[in-house]
Amino acid sequence: MKNMKYLSVLLFYLFTFSPLTARDYVTVPGDKMQTRIYTLENGLKVYLSVNPEKPRIQTFIAVRTGSKNDPAETTGLAHYLEHLMFKGTKQFGTNNPEAEAPLLAEIEQRYEAYRKLTDPQARKQAYHEIDSVSQVAAQYFIPNEYDKLMAAIGAEGTNAYTSNDVTCYTEDIPSNEIENWAKIQSDRFQNMVIRGFHTELEAVYEEYNIGLSQDQRKLFYTISKMLWPNHPYGTQTTIGTQEHLKNPSITNIKNYFNKWYRPNNVAICMAGDFDPDKTIAIIEKYFSGWKPGADVKQPTFAALPPLNQPQDTTIVGQEAEQIWMGWRAKQANTLQADTLNLMEDVLSNGRAGLFDLDLNQTMKVMRAVGGSELLHDHGAFFLLGTPKQGQSLDEVKTLMLAEIDKLKKGDFPDNLLPSIINNKKRSHYQLLESNRGRANMFVQAFINEVEWKQEVESIDRISKITKQEIVDFANHFFTDGYVVVYKKQGIDSTQKKIDKPAITPIPANRDMMSQFVKDIQNAKVEPIQPKFVDFQKDMTKTEVKKGLPLYYVKNEENGLFQLTFRYEFGQSADKRYDVSTEYLDFLGTDKLSAAEIQQKFYELACSFYTNVGENVITVNLSGLNENMQPALALLEEVLNHAQVDQKAYETLVKRILKEREDDKKDQRFYYAFLCQYGIMGPRNAYRDLVSEQELKETQPQVFVDLIKNLSTYEHSVNYYGPMDVKELTAIINKTHQTAKQLQAVPQNKHYEKQVAQQNEVWIAPFDAKNIYMRAYHNENRDWHIDEAAVQAVFNEYFGGGMNGIVFQEMREARGLAYNASAYYSRAGRVGEKESFYTHIITQNDKMMDCINHFKKITDEMPASETAFQIAKEGLTKQLASLRTTKMGIINHWHAMKDLGLDFDLNKKIYEDLKTVQLKDMVDFEKANMAGKPLRYLILGDEKELDMKALEKIGPIRRLTTEEVFGY
Structure with missing residues (x-):
């Protein structure tokens, strides 16, 4: 009895007073992000990855719903809702929710009636009445209180996006504001109130208008319709139709929110500086009361009709001509994604793929790329081509298909696959350096229902795929069942003129503040102590040979490096360098062809690029630090021993001239040129170019010599990487080639802003x-x-x-x-x-x-x-x-x-x-x-x-x- 009594007391203390253990979570061996994946009882997923580099956290709240889930009669709804999620709840965004509620209900009912009207005068009168009621409701509306909340906690990057399968809300917050952030988001995702509707709807319509002049959108919408003709990916767009945008349904939006915005259909994705145990406790505190949805299962659709032979269509727009081709693929969470991922890099990795070397490097086309788009329900593999001057779209198509045939025959180097794996490892290291990159990986895995283990092990699996397996897959995959969209230049007659609605401005009420905002402002958090750069402590300043200054910061995190040679002059001193650096990309040396140079850099998992700014030229080398010395030696060979290629120069001139003409047809490029002209005057960085006549009359040796002359100018050496200063200095002194006597750089002739002296x-x-x-x-x-x-x-x-x-x-x-x-x-x-x-x-x-x-x-x-x-x-x-x-x-x-x-x-x-x-x-x-x-x-x-x-x-x-x- 005595022992039983003792045991009962012991058990009481053990179960009553022992410290709480952290909630169970899932990890995956080999995950360099050390991700913890939690699932709350209500189904909410939480992905956490600690990165203590800076006291900030990237947060994404991803909802597994997008335009695919829009009702067919109100497309664009998921995107509407994304905008409305910034309008507040009963706790914020209003100064009197009780008085506001019946007015919002009336607005909702009036919109339901409005969307059924067809007579223009009746619609005009009905919209006037909606505007009038909205004015009354606006006296209770405090616009932008969500943004005030985010500003109050020091958030950055407040935004959201909607796509086919996802609606995602983004914030970058200080690491001491997790609880305030969670308090705000939990209220927002459970208690969203639709207010300020008609002005926000017009903002969405303006977003639609911007897209009308962007041919890329038309291309994607058109090719999607051809690939998936009976699936929402092809039958409806994320932005919605013009008709649906002007005939919205608040009722449908509410129903959509209530169905899909449920914890068992949402993931919180966070990467940054935090204690994961404390963070999950906070999330559980604020989100565990969120009620799960009874049915958040993704809808299923009929099987796609067979695609056994080529299909094509033509669209028109003002921008440069393009051709897009597409083959159907499986969805994102299948293991086919591994092969498609690898095949993408065999074709088009930006440096040493078949498209890169055979089409882009040789300038047989203006530009050609290939890549996969893998979504929740379906996938596709796309080829995108832009013709050079005088070239037809069909000629571009023929050239791209010829590269597909080479892929099918295995006509690519055996060492390309190992090089791709090395570069994927490099890219993965680079991604780990970014909180946003980490969090975005979580979003994609959650939305596409990809097991995290599958994601973590993807590079290992891909590295085991053989060349023969790629060839076999290509022969099976690239059949005659593909679609083609020809994008030609012309005026799109389908664009309709839109009249502005009669909207009475609503008051900003910026001096109003809800109690919720006040409480967040007054919440006590442990302040973050600022840490600004101390250049004497945080950076080493020394010299290498010829007295060149070396600026050095050590990389304590991974095996990547960045090395930059910086010259304190730029385009304003000599506009010809812009052509020189572009020409360099197409040149070989006395020992290596241009293609061999690209292949060698790619094998080393390193890359280089030159950048000509208005006042600075930089030569940049980066990649795996273990390969820095051979990569630097290769770079020096390129810079100092480039050989003129007359044919490449003539082709480049035609390419430059076509690019210039294409810029005139793109609204965004044109606007950038206009702003430069209006602010800087006729002499500005956009117009200060080597003219067409100068391009045609200048011998290409002049441009090659400009590159070689860089070694004669004073410059600085800038390095971030794991190598210590002594070892780095030795490599630079041995490998970096400079003239015996360095000369001062050319003097910049700065582009100067113009005075605006009158209206x-x-x-x-x-x-x-x-x-x-x-x-x-x-x-x-x-x-x-x-x-x-x-x-x-x-x-x-x-x-x-x-x-x-x-x-x-x-x-x-x-x-x-x-x-x-x-x-x-x-x-x-x-x-x-x-x-x-x-x-x-x-x-x-x-x-x-x-x-x-x-x-x-x-x-x-x-x-x-x-x-x-x-x-x-x-x-x-x-x-x-x-x-x-x-x-x-x-x-x-x-x-x-x-x-x-x-x-x-x-x-x-x-x-x-x-x-x-x-x-x-x-x-x-x-x-x-x-x-x-x-x-x-x-x-x-x-x-x-x-x-x-x-x-x-x-x-x-x-x-x-x-x-x-x-x-």
């Missing part, structure tokens, strides 16, 4: 349903370092992100744009001037609304103490958790040196932020932006724009395409 409008022609517009101001103001903190918090407050004034006013309140921003730009080097700009992409008939309201908020910037404190607190937390590491330390040193500084500017901004007040920022904006003359740079179709209204702004200068591009 004026510069317009360039582009036939599209929307405009790209920038308003630019510059009065040649010098940069003052003591204003750096004020400028930084102004950019955060006014134009920075979704919590900024611009986003709130232009998108949230008015639905004028999907893409809008503003920025006060400080100098990047000594002598450079400051400037300011606003930017927007909008529908043609919204142009003047955008201009007028941008002017209003810059002439009298809305001043809110509440919003200012959030912006200031968020910026402070971002800086405190900022860590400049790896090669970034050396690059930051050069950036600071360009400003004439020998210390980290971020440290001064952080310290000065403590004393910055709202008045300081308001005074700065009034002095430097309010009422200032603006140069409006507009890319659009003049026939569709209100030119009379533009004339009232100032003189109109109509630019030709030749003026903008310089050719």
Whole structure:
């Protein structure tokens, strides 16, 4: 009895007072990320990977649902919902949820009636009534409270994306804010409230408009329809149809949310600096009460119809001609993915694949690539080709299919497969250096239902695939059952003109704040102590031969290195280097052909590239450090012994000229050129090119000699890697070739920003349903370092992100744009001037609304103490958790040196932020932006724009395409 009594007491203490053990989790042997995978009782998956490099965490919340799951009558719904998830809950985003609720219910019912109407006048009246009710509901709406919450905790990268199978929400948070983040997200994912609907819907429509001029989207949608004609991958798009976007159903969105946004259909994916045991306890605390869904099983669809012979179609658009080809493949979680992955690199690995060497290296085409797209239900293998000047799409097709035939015959080097494996290992190491890369791997595995063990062991499995197995697979896979899309140049007559809706702007209510936001702001967390770069401690400065400075940071993490030779001159000193470095990619030496050079670098799992900036040229070598010395020797041979290839030069000239013409047809490229012209004037980095006449008249030896002359100029050596300084110095001294006497580099002739001295409008022609517009101001103001903190918090407050004034006013309140921003730009080097700009992409008939309201908020910037404190607190937390590491330390040193500084500017901004007040920022904006003359740079179709209204702004200068591009 005595012993039994003793035993019962012992058991009581053991079971009552023993410490709690961590929740069970799954790991996989050999996983370099040391991933822990948890499954809560409600089915929520949690992937955790610790990376202590900096005190921040990349978080993804992935929902296994996307446009595939949209109801056929309301396509685009998953994407709508992604946007609406930022509008808040009953706890935030509103100042009175009880009073707001019946108004939101009325709006929902009115939309259900509206979407059934067909008479234009009846629809117009119904939309007016929706707008009126929305105005009443808006008095309770606090826009952007989610973004205020994220700013308050110092989050960065607040965003989301939707695709076929996934809707994913992204945040990069300081590592001390896990609990606040979890509290916010758990409320958001369980209690989402749809508000601010009609203005956000218009922002989605503007996103649709932007895509109308992007032929890549048309190509993907078209080839998907041909491959999967009876599956949602092919029958509906992520953005949705024009008709469905204008006839939404809030009821359907709610039903969709209630079905798919359930814990047993969601994964939380985190990588960064955290304690996994504490983190999973926090997640369980806030997410365990989330009720699982009764049915979150993915829908099944009918079998695809047979595809036994080639099928083709043609689409048109303004951008350069292309051809896409596609073969069906199995879904992502099958082991076929291993073979497709390997076969992709045999064909097109960017350096030594069949396409790379036979088509791109020889410039038989403008560009050719191949690769797989593996989704949850189906997959595909694509070939993408762009013709060179005078070449037909069918000729590109024939050349690509000839490479497929070589693959089928095994006509590729035996050592290519081992080289691919080495490069995959290198890529995996690089991925591990990124929290975002790690977390994204978790998302893809979860969404596609790939076992983590299968993912971890993929490189080992791939390394066992033989050449004969690849050949056999290729012969089985590449049949006549493929599809072809010809993308030709022309005007797409299917694009419809859209009239702007009659939306009454809703109030920003930026001085309002819910109690939930206040509680998050006042939550006590252990502060992160800032750690800024100390160049004396964090970087070694020494010399190699000829007195060349060496900047060195040791890699303590893995076997990768980066080596950069940096020359302090660039395009502004000699525009010919841009052609020289491009030509170099197609040249061999007296010992090796161009193809052999690419193959040798690839075998070494190393790569090099040259970059010509406006004021700096860099030669960059990176890869496996164990192969650095032979890779450097090979690089030196290329730089110093390149041989002229006349035929390659002539082909390159044609390629360059075609690229230049193609740029004119791409709205995004054209806009970039227009901004450069409007801000920098005729002499700018985009126009300061070797002319067509100069290209044709210059002997190619001139361009080869320019590369060889680099060895005669002073430069710095920059290294991040595992090698110690002594060993590195010895290798550099032995291998790096320089002239006996180094000369000073050519002097840069900097491109200078133009002064905007009066209101004026510069317009360039582009036939599209929307405009790209920038308003630019510059009065040649010098940069003052003591204003750096004020400028930084102004950019955060006014134009920075979704919590900024611009986003709130232009998108949230008015639905004028999907893409809008503003920025006060400080100098990047000594002598450079400051400037300011606003930017927007909008529908043609919204142009003047955008201009007028941008002017209003810059002439009298809305001043809110509440919003200012959030912006200031968020910026402070971002800086405190900022860590400049790896090669970034050396690059930051050069950036600071360009400003004439020998210390980290971020440290001064952080310290000065403590004393910055709202008045300081308001005074700065009034002095430097309010009422200032603006140069409006507009890319659009003049026939569709209100030119009379533009004339009232100032003189109109109509630019030709030749003026903008310089050719």
